[in-house]
Amino acid sequence: MFNVFEDFVVQNWGEDFYEDILESSTLATLDPFVAPGTYPDADLIALVGTTVTKLGIPLRDALVAFGSFAFDGLVKTNPAFVDEHTDIRSFLATVDSIIHIEVRKLYPDAVTPTVLVEERAATGVQLTYRSERKLCPVVEGLVTGAARRFGLAANFSHPQCMNDGAAQCVFDIDFSPVEG
16 A cells, blocks of 8 residues: 555655655655555554645545545556456455455455445445544545446445444445446
8 A cells, every 4th residue: 555655646746745755754664665565554644644734635535535546556456356347336345255355365464454345225335344444534435446447436425434433434335327
């Protein structure tokens, strides 16, 4: 995720801005962030915090935008995870049961969230997310990116949130074709 975050910042605000973020952040990691390394969550939080402060944007908005951007970057590393699906609902159902298992095989130290998906009505799903990181805005962005990949828009309701004291986040998500 560190390399995806770097790409996100560089593509949107430039290499000099990213270097400024690195220099302005207090990080535990002194070496460059290189895949497939595993780095402290606190370093990513510090980088994101410095970025939103310098840009003057709300953290939630930045995390959603990052999640949406990250989806495309993650797909580039293994497009088969998405390409074997003809619809978003079947893809989302594999996040926990296939994708996160494969991630843990490649990165044994990775701590993946729990993501459970149940079909809800003809056009939607209920997605349950649990993670000690409580990065539900990133999940919203990732699902938005996935929907875009399938030619859809995603409308979210978030009736339960870990950041508000719930044991897990629950998203009710309706998908609709992108107009235009």
